[in-house]
Amino acid sequence: MGLRLYDWCEVVLDGPNTFVDAAIRYLWPQARPVPAHDALPQVRLVLGRIEPGLVAGASRRRVTLYSSPDGRVPDYNEGVEYTGAPGVDRLVLNPHTGSHFLVTGHRVCVVNSEFEAGMRDALRVIKQLVTTAFEAVGVVTVHASAFAVGGEAVAVAGRAGAGKTSTVLAAVANGARMVANDKLYACTDTGGTHVRGWTDPIRVIDAPGHPKRSTTLAVYFAGDADRVVEDPLPLRTVVLARVGTPSVPVRCEELDRAAGLRELRREVLPPRVRWLGTEPSPASDPAPPTADRFLSLTYGYRDASQAVDLLMRRLHA
Structure with missing residues (x-):
């Protein structure tokens, strides 16, 4: 099946129907079916194991698959590349999940005997293709969440655990629309910055004291x-969230624009590692994101709704 992601990046998915269906749910709402053809990149999931002869005489070296903004991703940061594997341009192993990535031209075959692990790595390949395609035209990835009010995006930035997702979900419960819960694609030109969101799952807490669980946007x-x-929105306001204990008073204050811009640009992630070997090079010196207004939002972790009520009043002031 062919999919168009973010209106212009197309890829063909191949493999078990359960994989294709799960990928469409995971990538919702940015995935649109399109006709498949040979010129498109292909990501194929195969349940099984590679032939031992593929790596028997190949040399090995460690490679970086992904550099996480919040530290290590336990099953994805480091891999092993085999040089000289017959019949493929590149063969990479994720030793943490057991997935082998066989790259031939613009086709990537993900081989794993376990469906969940293989599907997770196949989805990572899709996100790799989308993000590097964006980076090639000067789009940067910002580590921030966002919601939409009145046709404009409000980004919520802050360290891990600062309340980015909690603030956005409270805003959505207040009537706003979701843009992203963790990362934004940001394109900046003379007209300012426009952003759109990743489709990664949300981590939510069902009740106080319960552990977080992941759920797809769908x-x-x-x-x-x-x-x-789904479409790009102008970024006008950036909120720096600071969630504390229940005793912290709820405050929403204006920030100096120069200081706010520095904080926003600290959240721009470096270009992704080009480990597949098929990705286009990133654009040189992409324009950094910008915004017109910066706010600081401080509240206790149980007071997200009250904090967003105050934030909405400030946004409309």
């Missing part, structure tokens, strides 16, 4: 695409 919003923004 499940969280019950397939209601009207609650999620």
